[in-house]
Every structure is written in structure tokens, then in C-alpha cells.
Amino acid sequence: MKTLTHLERLEAESIHIIREVVAEAERPVMLYSVGKDSAVMLHLARKAFYPSPPPFPLLHVDTTWKFRAMYELRDKMAELSGMDLLVYQNPEAQEKGINPFDHGSLHTDMWKTEGLKQALDKYGFDAAFGGARRDEEKSRAKERIFSFRTSSHGWDPKNQRPELWNLYNAKKARGESIRVFPISNWTELDVWQYIHLNDIPIVPLYFAEKRPTVERDGMLLMVDDERFPLKPGEEPVMRSIRFRTLGCYPLTGAVESEAKTLPEVIQETLLTTTSERQGRAIDKDAGGAGMEVKKQQGYF
Amino acid sequence: MTDTKTRNEPVYVVDELIAQDIDAYLEQHEHKTMLRFITCGSVDDGKSTLIGRLLYDSKMIFEDQLDALTSDSKKVGTQGQEIDFALLVDGLAAEREQGITIDVAYRFFNTEKRKFIVADCPGHEQYTRNMVTGASTADLAVILIDARKGVLVQTRRHSYLCHLIGIKNIVLAVNKMDLVDYSQEVFDKIVADYTGFANSIGIESFTAMPISGFKGDNITTLSANTPWYKGPTLVEHLETVEVISSVDADKPFRMPVQWVNRPNLDFRGFSGLIATGAVKPGDKIRVLPSGKTSTVSKVVTFDGDIEEAVAGESVTVCFEDEIDCSRGSVISVADNPPQTADQFESTIVWMADEALVPGRAYWLKLATQTVSVTVQEPKYTVNVNTMEHMAAKTLELNEIGVAEITTDKQVVFEPYADNRALGGFILVDKMTNATVAAGMINFSLRRSQNVHWQALDIGRKQHAALKNQTPAVLWFTGLSGSGKSTIANMVEKKLHRMNRHTFLLDGDNVRHGLNKDLGFTESDRIENIRRVGEVSKLMADAGLIVITAFISPFQADREMVRSMLPDGEFFEVFIDTPLKVAEARDVKGLYKKARSGELKNFTGIDSPYEAPRSPEIRIDTTKMSPEEAANLIVDTLLGDA
Numbered sequence: 001m002k003t004l005t006h007l008e009r010l011e012a013e014s015i016h017i018i019r020e021v022v023a024e025a026e027r028p029v030m031l032y033s034v035g036k037d038s039a040v041m042l043h044l045a046r047k048a049f050y051p052s053p054p055p056f057p058l059l060h061v062d063t064t065w066k067f068r069a070m071y072e073l074r075d076k077m078a079e080l081s082g083m084d085l086l087v088y089q090n091p092e093a094q095e096k097g098i099n100p101f102d103h104g105s106l107h108t109d110m111w112k113t114e115g116l117k118q119a120l121d122k123y124g125f126d127a128a129f130g131g132a133r134r135d136e137e138k139s140r141a142k143e144r145i146f147s148f149r150t151s152s153h154g155w156d157p158k159n160q161r162p163e164l165w166n167l168y169n170a171k172k173a174r175g176e177s178i179r180v181f182p183i184s185n186w187t188e189l190d191v192w193q194y195i196h197l198n199d200i201p202i203v204p205l206y207f208a209e210k211r212p213t214v215e216r217d218g219m220l221l222m223v224d225d226e227r228f229p230l231k232p233g234e235e236p237v238m239r240s241i242r243f244r245t246l247g248c249y250p251l252t253g254a255v256e257s258e259a260k261t262l263p264e265v266i267q268e269t270l271l272t273t274t275s276e277r278q279g280r281a282i283d284k285d286a287g288g289a290g291m292e293v294k295k296q297q298g299y300f
Numbered sequence: 301m302t303d304t305k306t307r308n309e310p311v312y313v314v315d316e317l318i319a320q321d322i323d324a325y326l327e328q329h330e331h332k333t334m335l336r337f338i339t340c341g342s343v344d345d346g347k348s349t350l351i352g353r354l355l356y357d358s359k360m361i362f363e364d365q366l367d368a369l370t371s372d373s374k375k376v377g378t379q380g381q382e383i384d385f386a387l388l389v390d391g392l393a394a395e396r397e398q399g400i401t402i403d404v405a406y407r408f409f410n411t412e413k414r415k416f417i418v419a420d421c422p423g424h425e426q427y428t429r430n431m432v433t434g435a436s437t438a439d440l441a442v443i444l445i446d447a448r449k450g451v452l453v454q455t456r457r458h459s460y461l462c463h464l465i466g467i468k469n470i471v472l473a474v475n476k477m478d479l480v481d482y483s484q485e486v487f488d489k490i491v492a493d494y495t496g497f498a499n500s501i502g503i504e505s506f507t508a509m510p511i512s513g514f515k516g517d518n519i520t521t522l523s524a525n526t527p528w529y530k531g532p533t534l535v536e537h538l539e540t541v542e543v544i545s546s547v548d549a550d551k552p553f554r555m556p557v558q559w560v561n562r563p564n565l566d567f568r569g570f571s572g573l574i575a576t577g578a579v580k581p582g583d584k585i586r587v588l589p590s591g592k593t594s595t596v597s598k599v600v601t602f603d604g605d606i607e608e609a610v611a612g613e614s615v616t617v618c619f620e621d622e623i624d625c626s627r628g629s630v631i632s633v634a635d636n637p638p639q640t641a642d643q644f645e646s647t648i649v650w651m652a653d654e655a656l657v658p659g660r661a662y663w664l665k666l667a668t669q670t671v672s673v674t675v676q677e678p679k680y681t682v683n684v685n686t687m688e689h690m691a692a693k694t695l696e697l698n699e700i701g702v703a704e705i706t707t708d709k710q711v712v713f714e715p716y717a718d719n720r721a722l723g724g725f726i727l728v729d730k731m732t733n734a735t736v737a738a739g740m741i742n743f744s745l746r747r748s749q750n751v752h753w754q755a756l757d758i759g760r761k762q763h764a765a766l767k768n769q770t771p772a773v774l775w776f777t778g779l780s781g782s783g784k785s786t787i788a789n790m791v792e793k794k795l796h797r798m799n800r801h802t803f804l805l806d807g808d809n810v811r812h813g814l815n816k817d818l819g820f821t822e823s824d825r826i827e828n829i830r831r832v833g834e835v836s837k838l839m840a841d842a843g844l845i846v847i848t849a850f851i852s853p854f855q856a857d858r859e860m861v862r863s864m865l866p867d868g869e870f871f872e873v874f875i876d877t878p879l880k881v882a883e884a885r886d887v888k889g890l891y892k893k894a895r896s897g898e899l900k901n902f903t904g905i906d907s908p909y910e911a912p913r914s915p916e917i918r919i920d921t922t923k924m925s926p927e928e929a930a931n932l933i934v935d936t937l938l939g940d941a
């Protein structure tokens with residue numbers, strides 16, 4: 001009798017979770033950030049419902065500051081999967097011209113945290129898939145697969161439901177919603193290997209290439225478009241770089257690398273001794289409890 | 301089982317392979333199996349240190365995390381200048397501030413052969429709840445013992461809970477051997493003590509090993525300090541022990557249906573996670589609970605149709621014939637199907653602050669089936685420290701008891717000991733939607749197996765047709781003195797004049813006869829409503845329009861009655877009168893008695909009234925006369941509103 005590999009077990013578990021949500025929620029949606037975790041999650045959703053397309057839309061909570069290559073892949077994948085793509089941009093942030101250069105953490109708060117709440121309320125989604133993993137960050141190690149949010153999108157770490165076996169309780173009162181993390185039990189290595197084995201399209205920025213960069217506050221930033229305000233004396237330098245995580249380009253640090261293929265990227269990932277979230281500015285807010293505070297405020 | 305050649309080589313060191321031949325490494329990683337395990341023991345037993353070491357040795361701690369850890373260790377750690385791994389496995393800020401761990405955390409690490417998911421369940425007060433949660437998905441349990449202390453009450457508790465959840469692989473890790481000079485005598489004594497206890501609770505076998513999480517003895521390499529120990533290292537054992545999914549694959553085929561896949565008229569597939577056994581095209585299958593049979597035509601996946609699928613895989617199965625099958629059905633091998641029943645003896649672990657209310661309706665979720673259930677008073681509870689059975693009326697938080705449960709319809713199941721997926725369930729509170737308990741079916745009760753429905757030739761359709769009406773139940777709910785009986789009486793008179801066949805069940809009247817044995821405690825009130833619900837259902841089956849006027853204060857109980865009736869036949873009529881208005885009327889003088897304490901458990905005074913959230917009809921008696929209310933109700937019922 002065949003014994004399943006760890007990736008086969010993880011895949012089956014994730015598909016099971018995605019189907020449970022579709023069976024029990026009224027209006028599910030998949031939050032699609034165009035990163036590698038989203039790529040895996042979307043692929044799993046396509047597998048879960050084949051030959052039907054996944055019976056829910058993709059939602060991109062856009063900040064208008066993503067890398068151009070991300071927008072390209074986003075549109076391509078929506079078409080390929082046969083799913084509706086909803087793009088939501090917080091009109092208030094739009095109007096006020098909130099941007100990562102002038103507004104610091106307000107940029108994330110308004111575009112992402114507020115934007116997500118507004119989008120979920122606007123469409124009345126009661127279940128939203130997200131690509132978070134338990135190995136990413138300390139407070140996530142205890143996050144449930146089904147995470148309940150109050151009608152104001154708050155998260156109460158003391159009031160989460162126990163999850164036994166593979167039985168998920170999706171019952172909720174009107175106005176409440178669930179965030180569901182189907183790839184909770186995957187590690188960064190699992191994600192990469194799965195992308196490799198299944199040939200899943202990902203944003204080319206994950207692979208090394210010569211790109212225009214500036215170094216700022218110890219981070220290597222890519223000058224992705226003309227909106228990047230150069231400080232006096234700053235001159236974009238072509239460096240061979242790639243990204244370990246993708247977000248808003250002015251907030252996402254690159255690493256210098258020569259890894260041009262997936263096995264090379266995986267090799268570099270495994271040999272490196274710096275965890276992947278370090279490239280992001282967000283975790284450093286509010287000391288060690290950064291992500292947890294953000295979650296209580298409603299950040300995904 | 302153990303390859304002696306690699307005994308003394310560290311199993312984690314794969315950096316070289318990664319650096320030299322990444323493709324070979326990926327090939328190796330691709331074929332790894334997965335083991336999920338739980339670690340039991342408190343911080344004092346060195347559990348966090350052990351987990352920290354496993355993560356550290358397999359490079360699952362990154363430099364920046366290590367930096368944070370090193371600085372935290374100096375600030376709040378308990379190991380002086382050394383790294384305090386306990387901080388690594390500590391998660392939420394709230395816990396850290398209070399110095400308690402309240403939850404289950406999941407950690408990940410790899411060796412050359414396997415990926416591991418560790419459920420770390422620390423905590424003291426919530427121990428039972430957390431451990432049962434962590435153990436429910438585990439293939440194996442590591443039970444830590446402090447070598448200096450030996451088998452303690454908590455060792456017994458951990459072992460009992462692991463055994464209860466059905467974990468077959470138990471590792472007794474006698475830790476802190478460095479603090480007892482690696483004494484074989486100490487180790488042997490602990491193993492002998494534990495063997496006696498394990499046998500007494502039915503643990504058939506376990507693997508004992510002397511370790512030191514702090515010093516690293518017998519974790520990844522055999523220690524020179526314990527030359528007398530001939531067994532495997534902890535990691536070797538974890539790498540080679542058999543996982544549940546391969547055991548499940550040898551059992552008869554069962555797949556609970558999650559979702560029916562129907563993209564177009566030419567395709568109809570049934571999606572699910574295979575619980576046990578295997579399936580391939582040509583297999584004869586049976587769908588439960590209907591019992592209909594067919595043959596598997598194909599097993600569909602995104603990567604193409606496959607020749608065979610096994611336990612643990614998520615697939616979509618198609619049949620040769622169009623037979624009834626939907627979410628909640630279980631597809632089984634045709635000649636060896638699981639049973640169906642509606643009464644069970646089960647072991648229940650209570651997980652909510654609010655205690656079990658015997659007789660109250662809860663949701664039960666088992667595989668993909670969700671049904672309404674009631675739980676009887678427990679036969680007994682188990683003291684998890686002494687294993688003694690104790691008499692009980694209810695189950696409180698973290699209590700484990702054995703009780704009978706009754707479901708409102710047939711459930712496809714197998715005893716938990718035979719099949720975790722078809723024997724394990726959760727209970728959900730119908731009001732708060734919280735998961736309040738986990739349970740395991742021990743067996744079905746004979747009486748439900750032998751009481752069959754008698755098929756009758758004249759059914760509810762024929763009864764209703766003769767009366768030329770659609771049966772319905774108008775369920776009035778509201779405070780005492782809200783006007784239920786007055787309005788209900790008017791509604792019946794109107795319907796009667798319209799040649800409708802009706803029957804009015806009134807709260808006070810029923811208590812003079814059918815329910816005269818019941819009082820006003822919470823469980824008696826629930827039983828009162830259950831009986832009235834059953835009577836209403838029989839009358840609706842007879843084709844009548846039933847009108848009931850009961851305070852029926854609990855949402856869950858009204859929902860119970862709703863679930864007894866076909867969709868669209870239950871009308872919840874909320875007679876919405878504010879307490880102060882009802883009290884001011886006080887037609888029967890009951891509020892006065894309740895206020896003076898003469899009358900106990902009076903709704904609105906010392907017993908709660910849970911207003912309907914979305915009643916079919918709401919009557920605001922402060923804005924509407926009884927006559928207007930009766931008209932509105934009749935119009936809504938007959939579809940003229």
C-alpha cells in the first residue's frame with residue numbers, strides 16, 4: 001500500500017479545508033496577494049474543485065504600490081483559473097494620497113488593514129482564505145486554521161475555538177466572519193518545493209536578475225517605477241537581486257543573489273540563516289509583539 | 301528497524317548536500333513522509349528545551365529569531381546566560397504577560413527522512429482541553445518525565461488522555477538524565493513503575509528512552525553517557541515509527557462526501573478526503589445512509605484520472621449510476637459498510653466554561669454530517685488523575701464523562717476505536733456557536749438499532765390533501781403576559797372560520813396533562829418544549845395547522861423544534877412585549893410573586909429570555925392591537941401578506 005509523502009498529506013489537508021469552507025460558508029472569497037503563498041493556495045483551490053473552477057472570487061486588496069510584475073501575474077492567473085478577480089483600493093487612502101514614502105505605517109493601516117475590512121464589508125464575504133503559515137512568525141504558531149473575527153473584524157486570541165481532528169466548526173452569527181488559513185501547516189520549504197513540483201507560475205521577482213536598486217536604512221529597495229522619490233545623492237545601482245517575500249515595493253527589501261532557478265532559490269533559502277519575514281518592515285513595529293497587535297487590529 | 305550504520309552520525313546535517321547537490325536534496329525531501337506528534341509535560345520537565353533543541357538542531361530557528369531569543373533569554377530567561385528554549389515555544393503576548401500558556405502551538409522541523417509537526421500543549425488549567433486538541437491529530441505522543449521525580453500524577457494524566465484519544469505510539473522520555481548521573485537504576489525503576497500503570501489503563505506498549513534535552517543525550521546521537529541503553533535515539537525512533545495514514549489505508553474504504561462537483565450536465569463527482577481504505581475504478585460501492593449501490597467509474601484529480609486513491613488523499617469520485625449522494629453521505633465499499641444509528645454511548649470531553657445542559661439541543665459535527673443532538677446526564681465522569689469513575693449530573697470545563705447522546709436523524713458512524721474519522725465528533729452550542737465539547741463514539745445503543753420506522757401507506761401528504769391545506773406550526777414565543785394566548789386564540793378562530801383544520805396547544809393546559817410531571821428547572825423546561833415539539837410534529841403530520849403558545853425562552857429549544865419539521869412549515873411568531881409592559885399587565889399576578897421571591901426561575905426576572913434572532917413573524921404589541929396582530933399572522937401563514 002502506498003504511503004503518502006508529507007507534501008501529499010499537506011495537499012490533501014489543504015484541499016479538505018478549502019472544500020469545507022465552500023460547503024459551509026455563504027460567501028467565501030480568496031485573498032490573493034500574488035505572492036508565492038497565494039500562488040500555492042490558488043493552485044490548491046483549483047485542485048480542490050477540478051473540473052469546476054473554484055466557486056468563489058479572488059480578492060486583491062491593492063495598495064497601488066505593488067511591483068508591476070505582480071499586477072501582470074495577478075491578471076494572468078485570474079484568467080487562467082477562470083475565477084472572478086475583485087480589486088479593492090481604499091478610496092480614502094486614494095483620496096489622501098497615502099503612500100509608503102511619506103506616511104510610514106499609516107500606509108499599511110489604511111491600504112491593507114482598512115482596505116481589507118472595507119472590501120469584506122462591501123461584498124458581504126463571510127469567509128476569507130488567507131495564505132498565512134504557522135512557521136512564519138511566533139504568534140502564528142498558535143493561530144487556528146479557522147480564525148473567527150467579530151463583526152468589527154477584531155481577533156480575540158483568548159476566544160478561539162479548539163480544532164480537533166479535521167473537524168472545523170464554521171458556524172457563526174450574522175456579521176461575524178472567518179479567516180481560513182488552508183496552508184497553516186506548510187513551511188517555507190514546503191511551499192517552494194510544491195511550486196517546483198507542480199510548476200506553479202510565480203512572480204519573476206523571486207528569481208535573481210539585474211535590477212535598479214538603492215540602499216536605504218539597511219534595506220535594498222528596488223526602483224520599480226518613476227514614483228520612487230530619490231533622495232539627494234541617491235542613484236539607482238544595477239544589482240543582481242531577488243525577493244524572498246513580495247509586498248509594496250517601497251517596503252520590501254531585496255537580497256543580493258545569483259539564484260536564477262527554483263532549485264537555486266531553494267538552495268539559497270535553506271542555506272541562509274535569516275528568516276523570511278525579516279525583509280518586511282511590519283514585524284518590527286511595537287517590539288516583539290508586532291504581528292499580534294496588528295492581528296487584533298484586523299490585519300490579516 | 302534501526303540502521304546501525306548511521307547510528308552515530310548526526311541525522312540533521314544536510315547542509316553539505318544542499319550546497320553540493322540541491323536537486324538530490326530536493327529529491328530526498330520530496331519523498332519524505334510526515335509524522336505528527338504531541339509532547340506532554342510541563343516546563344519543569346524540560347519539554348520546551350527539548351522542542352527548542354529539535355528545532356535548533358534541524359535549523360528551524362533562524363538567525364534573527366535566535367538573536368531575539370538570545371536577548372530575551374538574558375532579560376526574562378531562567379537559564380542564566382544560556383539560551384532559554386522555553387521562550388522559543390512561547391507565543392502570544394497576553395500569555396507572556398500573565399506568565400501562562402493557554403493554547404496549543406504547532407512547530408515544524410525536518411530530518412533526512414521525515415517532516416515533523418509537533419503539537420506543543422503547555423498550560424496548567426486548560427491542560428485537558430489543550431492536550432485533547434493536540435492529541436487528536438497526533439500519530440505519536442512523547443511523554444516527558446523528570447528523572448529526578450519519576451512517575452507523577454501528571455504523567456498518569458498525560459498518558460490517560462493520549463490513550464483516550466487513541467494514540468498507539470507512546471514514547472516515555474525520561475529526561476534530565478544528566479541530573480541523576482545517567483543512572484541505569486533510576487531509569488529502570490521509572491520504566492518499571494510506568495509499566496505497571498500503563499498496563500492498568502490498557503496501554504499495550506510504549507518505548508522508553510533516557511535522554512537529556514539540555515545536554516543533547518540520545519536525541520539525535522546515542523550518548524556515551526548511557527552505554528547501557530541499547531534502544532534508538534529519540535529522532536531515530538520518530539523517523540521510523542509507523543504513521544496513522546498507512547494504518548488507515550488497510551481498513552475498508554470509507555469517504556465522507558464534502559461537496560458534490562457538478563460543473564455541467566455531463567459530470568457529477570463526489571469530493572472528499574478518504575478516511576480509510578482505497579478506491580479504484582470498477583470498485584462496487586455503497587452510499588450511506590441511503591444504502592444505494594453503484595460502481596466507481598473514475599477517480600478524478602486536477603492532475604488527471606488516477607488508478608487508485610488511498611486513505612489521506614483528497615479526491616473526486618464518479619459513479620456508473622446516478623444515485624442519491626450529497627454532503628454528509630459516506631461512500632463505502634459495498635459489502636462492508638459502516639452502520640447508521642441515532643443513539644450512542646460516547647465519551648465526551650467538555651471544553652467550554654458553560655457546563656453541559658443535559659437535554660439541551662446542540663449541533664454535532666461528525667465527518668461531514670451536522671445533526672441536532674441531545675446529551676443525557678453523564679453515567680459517570682473520570683477523574684483524570686486517579687482514573688476513578690464518579691457520579692455526575694453534568695460536565696464542567698475540562699471534565700471527561702461517558703454519556704448517551706441522541707441525534708435527530710440517522711448518523712453514519714463507526715466506533716472511534718475502529719475509525720477516528722467516523723467516530724470522533726464535536727459539539728457546538730446553538731446560541732454562541734462555540735465548540736463546547738469533543739466526543740468519541742463508543743458504540744450505538746441497541747434500542748435504536750431495533751426500533752425501525754414502520755412504513756405507513758397513508759402519509760403526511762395524504763392527510764394534508766384530504767384537508768386541502770398545507771400543514772404548519774405557528775410557534776408563539778414571548779414573555780409571560782406578552783399576549784401569546786390572546787393572539788393565538790384569535791388566530792385560531794380566524795382560521796377556523798376559513799375552514800382550516802387547526803389545533804391550539806397552550807402552555808398552561810399542556811402542563812395539566814401531558815407534562816404534569818415537569819417543573820420549571822432549566823432541564824424540565826427543555827423537556828417540556830421537546831414534548832410539545834414532538835406533539836406538534838405529529839399533528840402537522842396529521843395535516844393540521846398547529847398553534848402553540850409557550851414562553852419557550854431558549855433559542856436552542858425553539859431551533860430544536862424547527863429542525864423537527866420540514867422546511868417552510870415552522871413559523872416562529874415572536875410576541876414582542878417589553879418586560880416592563882408585561883409586568884405592568886401581570887394578568888395572572890405571577891410577576892408580583894416572582895419579584896417577591898415566592899416564584900423561582902421566572903422568565904424575565906431570574907431566568908433569561910432569549911429573543912428570537914430572525915423570527916418569521918414579529919409582533920410589536922406596543923404598536924399593534926391583538927386583532928391587527930392576528931390578521932398579520934393569518935395573512936403571513938396563508939401567503940397573503
